Amino acid sequence: MAVGGRRTAANCAIYSTALDIMVTANELFAAGHPVNGEDLATITPYITSKIRRFGDWVLDLTPPPAGTLVTLDVTPVDAIRASP
Secondary structure (H helix, E strand, C coil), X not given: CCHHHHHHHHHHHHXXXXXXXXXXXXXHHHCCCCXXXXXXXXXXXXXXXXXXXXXXXXXXXXXXXXXXXXXXXXCCHHHHHHCC
């Protein structure tokens, strides 16, 4: 993805999160809960710890079965092309 595409995707994620914050604040207000503007000012739509930029990721952190090859070949491409 080109740089412009990444920037657009990031902007869309931030916009979506800002809308989520707005909808939640309005729902709380409609339910009779006080919504303080100073509290809302501390919330950022660019959340880096739990951002949903590319959806929900599920990680399987269980170790692979014994005997599974878990190495990565990091031979430079030029070295592979130069070999006979």
